Each structure stands twice: as structure tokens, then as C-alpha cells.
Amino acid sequence: xxxxxxxxxxxxxxxxxxxxxxxxxxxxxxxxxxxxxxxxxxxxxxxxxxxxxxxxxxxxxxxxxxxxxxxxxxxxxxxxxxxxxxxxxxxxxxxxxxxxxxxxxxxxxxxxxxxxxxxxxxxxxxxxxxxxxxxxxxxxxxxxxxxxxxxxxxxxxxxxxxxxxxxxxxxxxxxxxxxxxxxxxxxxxxxxxxxxxxxxxxxxxxxxxxxxxxxxxxxxxxxxxxxxxxxxxxxxxxxxxxxxxxxxxxxxxxxxxxxxxxxxxxxxxxxxxxxxxxxxxxxxxxxxxxxxxxxxxxxxxxxxxxxxxxxxxxxxxxxxxxxxxxxxxxxxxxxxxxxxxxxxxxxxxxxxxxxxxxxxxxxxxxxxxxxxxxxx
Amino acid sequence: xxxxxxxxxxxxxxxxxxxxxxxxxxxxxxxxxxxxxxxxxxxxxxxxxxxxxxxxxxxxxxxxxxxxxxxxxxxxxxxxxxxxxxxxxxxxxxxxxxxxxxxxxxxxxxxxxxxxxxxxxxxxxxxxxxxxxxxxxxxxxxxxxxxxxxxxxxxxxxxxxxxxxxxxxxxxxxxxxxxxxxxxxxxxxxxxxxxxxxxxxxxxxxxxxxxxxxxxxxxxxxxxxxxxxxxxxxxxxxxxxxxxxxxxxxxxxxxxxxxxxxxxxxxxxxxxxxxxxxxxxxxxxxxxxxxxxxxxxxxxxxxxxxxxxxxxxxxxxxxxxxxxxxxxxxxxxxxxxxxxxxxxxxxxxxxxxxxxxxxxxxxxxxxxxxxxxxxxxxxxxxxxxxxxxxxxxxxxxxxxxx
Numbered sequence: 001x002x003x004x005x006x007x008x009x010x011x012x013x014x015x016x017x018x019x020x021x022x023x024x025x026x027x028x029x030x031x032x033x034x035x036x037x038x039x040x041x042x043x044x045x046x047x048x049x050x051x052x053x054x055x056x057x058x059x060x061x062x063x064x065x066x067x068x069x070x071x072x073x074x075x076x077x078x079x080x081x082x083x084x085x086x087x088x089x090x091x092x093x094x095x096x097x098x099x100x101x102x103x104x105x106x107x108x109x110x111x112x113x114x115x116x117x118x119x120x121x122x123x124x125x126x127x128x129x130x131x132x133x134x135x136x137x138x139x140x141x142x143x144x145x146x147x148x149x150x151x152x153x154x155x156x157x158x159x160x161x162x163x164x165x166x167x168x169x170x171x172x173x174x175x176x177x178x179x180x181x182x183x184x185x186x187x188x189x190x191x192x193x194x195x196x197x198x199x200x201x202x203x204x205x206x207x208x209x210x211x212x213x214x215x216x217x218x219x220x221x222x223x224x225x226x227x228x229x230x231x232x233x234x235x236x237x238x239x240x241x242x243x244x245x246x247x248x249x250x251x252x253x254x255x256x257x258x259x260x261x262x263x264x265x266x267x268x269x270x271x272x273x274x275x276x277x278x279x280x281x282x283x284x285x286x287x288x289x290x291x292x293x294x295x296x297x298x299x300x301x302x303x304x305x306x307x308x309x310x311x312x313x314x315x316x317x318x319x320x321x322x323x324x325x326x327x328x329x330x331x332x333x334x335x336x337x338x339x340x341x342x343x344x345x346x347x348x349x350x351x352x353x354x355x356x357x358x359x360x361x362x363x364x365x366x367x368x369x370x371x372x373x374x375x376x
Numbered sequence: 377x378x379x380x381x382x383x384x385x386x387x388x389x390x391x392x393x394x395x396x397x398x399x400x401x402x403x404x405x406x407x408x409x410x411x412x413x414x415x416x417x418x419x420x421x422x423x424x425x426x427x428x429x430x431x432x433x434x435x436x437x438x439x440x441x442x443x444x445x446x447x448x449x450x451x452x453x454x455x456x457x458x459x460x461x462x463x464x465x466x467x468x469x470x471x472x473x474x475x476x477x478x479x480x481x482x483x484x485x486x487x488x489x490x491x492x493x494x495x496x497x498x499x500x501x502x503x504x505x506x507x508x509x510x511x512x513x514x515x516x517x518x519x520x521x522x523x524x525x526x527x528x529x530x531x532x533x534x535x536x537x538x539x540x541x542x543x544x545x546x547x548x549x550x551x552x553x554x555x556x557x558x559x560x561x562x563x564x565x566x567x568x569x570x571x572x573x574x575x576x577x578x579x580x581x582x583x584x585x586x587x588x589x590x591x592x593x594x595x596x597x598x599x600x601x602x603x604x605x606x607x608x609x610x611x612x613x614x615x616x617x618x619x620x621x622x623x624x625x626x627x628x629x630x631x632x633x634x635x636x637x638x639x640x641x642x643x644x645x646x647x648x649x650x651x652x653x654x655x656x657x658x659x660x661x662x663x664x665x666x667x668x669x670x671x672x673x674x675x676x677x678x679x680x681x682x683x684x685x686x687x688x689x690x691x692x693x694x695x696x697x698x699x700x701x702x703x704x705x706x707x708x709x710x711x712x713x714x715x716x717x718x719x720x721x722x723x724x725x726x727x728x729x730x731x732x733x734x735x736x737x738x739x740x741x742x743x744x745x746x747x748x749x750x751x752x753x754x755x756x757x758x759x760x761x762x763x764x765x766x767x768x769x770x771x772x773x774x775x776x777x778x
Contacts, residue, residue: 022496022497022498023497023498023499025496029496029497032495032497032499032500033497033499033500036497036499036500036503037499039503040499040503198402199402199405199406199409200406201406201409201410202405202406202409205409205413212752212756215755215756215759215760216717216751216752216755216756216759217717217718217720217731217755218717219720219721219723219731220720220731220748220751220752220755223731223735223748223751224748227738227744227748228744228745228748231423231424231427231744231745232420232421232423232424232427233420233423234423234426308513312513312514312515312516313515315515315516315517315518316517316721318517318724319517319721319723319724326515326517326518326521329521330521333525342521342522342525342526342529342530343522343526343530346518346521346522346525346526347522347526349518350514350515350518350519350522353513353514353515353518354510354513354514357513357514358509358513361513
């Protein structure tokens, strides 16, 4: 008994089948496909012509002006001049951070990379004992990196002081985002607990704070930290602009952290509270050992999302005059040699932001899968 | 008596010391909290007072009536002799202009892209996907800078050597590095006798719609097609147009005079950049909201409707959309709020919105705290009104749920 099965028609399987199913299933589908192809061709042709075929890659000084003059003389539109990015790459990354001290940034990056890979390895191997050491490692890296980046004093031979005013470029962007999310997290936990508290005074205060901050744009909070902080603090207490921006970021981000954590708290079944009480834990122990660990694990994806949006929002410090990646980019467009090259510079800045936040959101999606968060 | 009941009666007779009584502790905790908050508040205000005294100032809003002595060339007319209060109003109106137009356009863009993302056509859904990912993963301010400095300011001039060099679209609409000039309807003298027809049209359409709804309620079937409501809505003003002498509305067309356009409506380069930037950015987020909403409707609903012989259009209109809307509305509200708050980035490209005008007011008057409170109040009331309106809409939609 040989069951002869007929092969499906060639138009239904393989590449042709895929084409028919996904691109040409009906007449308007075909129309859409043709339109889309024309659109893609139009966009890509323009972009490739500008960014590659007509572009200048040489880094000789003054090449950009020459290239543009040549194009205008020939009556063509000038292509990109990537020299503006190549010659300024150090400026984009670390800005005004002193050249001879840049190794400190690299060492900090190395510490983070080592810790990150250790975390990944240990979380995969499920060695519970080692996890504690990873947490301790992360916590102790905070003072180490802070001291490494800022240094001790101006006269000191080892690690001379680098004032926070000199932190700029991508370095500042990352510092603002990391400190913003890190410092806002404990504050957010307190606010979330306060908002869920049974004590009306606490509840009203925390709710008002959260709603007030969430109702106004980040720029007004930054404005508050820049202009109001010096007014409402005694004259003896003075911070630099970067520190003030950090305060603003933290106060802003805390309200959003609080709402995320509140979501996690709401997802904890009431049985967990009752069981903790039944074992004889008081409120503090119950929160610290039973409720918060579970709540925080539940909100990790939301916190990553918040970090990504905070990372993008750090660009707002340009408006209060700080030189983060975008601030540096804006300054570069005013350089004598590269005046008017906005397209190249802002595209580069956008690309850096895109790579960072896309990688993070991809990572968090993977994290959700590996931690089994997707299936609740 | 057993041991257990004796402790019970002891507790009832107040043997629990007050420092272990939860009710007392709660009150004490709150009192301490309030005292700490008030003390910090008093300390901060004390510092502010010292700051004021040092500069011989007092906290007051009287400066709002003073002459602003700066110019604002955006939105409603403003000259340097106008008051600070009017300057603030200019800012508020400009923010509303951006937010209102932005919300409408972003919703349209988001709807189209969200549906395109779910298209069966591989190319269409991936073009939408690339757009959504690109826009969502780059900061809005970078996009605004790109749009303003690298695109709009690099557009051709309006006119070069007596020759119109701006991008000319039908209308005529001129797109140049000065912004957008386009035709706009203007009311003429007879408009006064025509506008009652507009109200009548609205009333007639409303009555017909209610009659139709009644019919559906009574017989389960509409008495007449919905088309009649639409026809009535357009027919009444059309009749009015013929009755009224002359035409009540004339199309004002932009004309290029010298180096600038006049007539029609002229949108500044900053306004165009900010509005389009916000629309492109928020549109991508709304697209994701729409996609998630449509995907939240179980597939069985579509299949069941198809099995009952609904047409594809009916399935979308009667089965999928009403259910998707319930999921879509709450995140949509927060996107509208985000758009309104994000319009404060205007200052980065020099558009005179609420925040930018306030900064100018502050620099001129030195009234830091007063102006700051005004900014907060303005944004909070805008946020609150959007959430209020949308919550009403939300409740109306959710109530259908069983």
C-alpha cells in the first residue's frame, strides 16, 4: 500500500506561495504591494544617494565646505559629509571630559560590563548563593564608579577632580538616566507604599505628589530644580547645574516609579499578606521580605520601559543648557568647519539613541521570556 | 475562668498600653508625619522669604498688569505695550493650537499605521513596523531638532530673484523655510445671515438621528438609511448658501508679496516643525495602542461574525471596533496627555508656547516663583480637562460591557 500524495501546486508553497499569500492575495493587495515598493525605492534611493554615493568620507579639515561648494558649482545637491562625525567622535562620547582622564570612563564601563556578564551567567546557572554576591558587587560598584569618574581633589596626584560641569556627551546622558532611575527607585517604593497606606495623611500627601508630577512636563520639573532650588534652599547650600538636573530627574522619575511599583503591589494576592501576618511578621518585615520582593520582580519589565523613556528624556537637559549627547550635537553644528551640517549630526545622535534604546527594549523582551513573565 | 478569656477581658478593660494600641499609633504616626512635612515646608518658605527680603521683593501677581515690553510674533496679536497677563494668554493659546491640531492628526496617523501594522500584506505591515520602531526609540527632541534645523529650515526660500522657489502645492499652498502658507475660508458680510443655517443643520441632523435610533429601538430595524442624516446635514447649509445674497464664505488665497506671503493662513516654520514632530512621534505610540486594542479582541469574535454572514466591513464596524475601543481609550488618553505635555519642547526650536513665553516673562520680570506656579497651574488644568473629557467618553463606552 503506497500512499501517493500529490504535491501541492507550485503557486501555493515555497517562495511563490509566500509571495501569493503575503503580497498578492487580492487585487488591492497587489496594488498596495506595488505602491509600497515604489515608496521604499523612492526613500532608499534618496537616502543612499545622499548618505553614500554622493557623500564625502575624508576627514581633511575644510573638506565639507569644499564638497558643498563643488556641488553648488555643478548645480547638484550636496551629499552628506561624514567628516563632521568622524572628527568629533570623542566630543560626542565624552564631551569636555579631560582627554588624559578618559581611561576612567573606560574602566567604569569595564566594571559594568564584567558585572553584567557575571549577572547573566549566575542567573542562568541558578546558583542562589552566588546571586547575593552579584547584588553586593552591583551595590559596591556605585561608590567605586562615582569616585572613579569624579576623582578626589584638584591637587591630588591620583585621580584628580573632574568637576561635574565637565561631564558631557553620551557620558552625561548615561549618568543622568542611570542616576535618575536608580535614585528614584527607593523614593518610588516609599511613595507607592504611602499611596496604598491606610493613614489618610500619608495617602493624601503621596497621591498629591504623584499626580502633580505626572500632570506637568519634565521640563517644568527641570526648571524647578534649576531656578527654584537655589531660592528655596539657604544660600550656603549650592549645587552645580548637573547635580541640580539630577535632582530634577529623580523627583520626576520617582512619581513614575511609584506608579509602576503600585501596579506590582496591586498584583500581589491578598493571601500573601494574610499568610505573612499569620506567621507573625510585623508590617515592616512583611513588606521587606514577602510583598516587595514579589512586587518588584513583577514590575521589572515596566521599570526597564521607564528607564528607556527616561534615557530618551535626558535630552531635555539641553533646554536648561547642559551638554548631553544632543547638547554636544547642537554645539557641533555651530563649529566653523561644519556649519549647517545639521542632517549628519542629528542623524548620528538619533542613531546612537536608537541603538541604545532598541537594544534595551529587545533585551527586556528577552528577559520577560526567560523569567517566565510573559505567562502570568 | 480560663486563661484565654482573662486576657481577653483585660484587653477590653484597656490594659493594652496606649503605645501598643494600633489606633493610637496611627494617629501619632500621622501627626508626626504632618509636623515633619509642615516643618520642611516652613523651612523652605523661610528661605524663600529671606531671598525675597534680600532683593526687596514681595510675592505678588501685580506685575501681570504691567507692560510686558517684549514682542511675541506667534498666534494672537501681541505688541510690546500689552500686559504680562496677555503675554501668558498668547502662550496658552499657542500651546492649545499645537495640542488641538496635534491630537487630531496624531489620532488619524496612529489609526492608519496601527491598522497597517496588522495588514496581511507583508510589505505594508513591515513599513509600518519600521516607522514605529524608529520613532519610538529615538528621543522626541532629537526628532524635533532634525525636523526643524535639518528639514524645514533647509527648504527653499519663498522667493529668489523674482521667481517663486517655494514648494508649491495645489491651492496654491507654499511650503518654504518660512513655514506653510495655504488658502483659508474667510467670512464675508453675508456670513451673519448664513450661520443660523449651520445651527439648523445640526438640529435637523440630530432630530433625524434620534428618530432613527427610536425606530431601531421599537422595531429592531432603522426606519431610514443613515445616509439621510448626512444628506440633511449638508443640504440645509447648501440651501442657505443659495438663499443668502452673495457667498458667506470666500476662499482667501495666499499671495507672495515681496519676500513674504500674505493672505490665506500662514503657519510659521516653528509651528509646522513642532506640530508635525509631535504628530509623527505620538502617532507611532498611538499606532501601538490601536494595534494592541485590535489584537485584544478574541479571534473567535471575528470568526463567529463571519459564520453568521456579516460582511468584512460590518465585522470591523459592529464587532471588532466597539470591543477594541474599550481597550484603546485608556492608553489613548495618556497619549493625548503626553502630546500636550511634550508640546513644552517648543522652546528647543523657538516656538512661543506656554513654557517659552513664561521663560521670557520670567527673565523680564524676575518673578520666578509666581511664573512657575502659573506654568504648573496651566499644565495641570490642561491635563485634568483632557482626562475628564476622555473619562466621560470612556465611561460611556465601558457601560455596554456585561
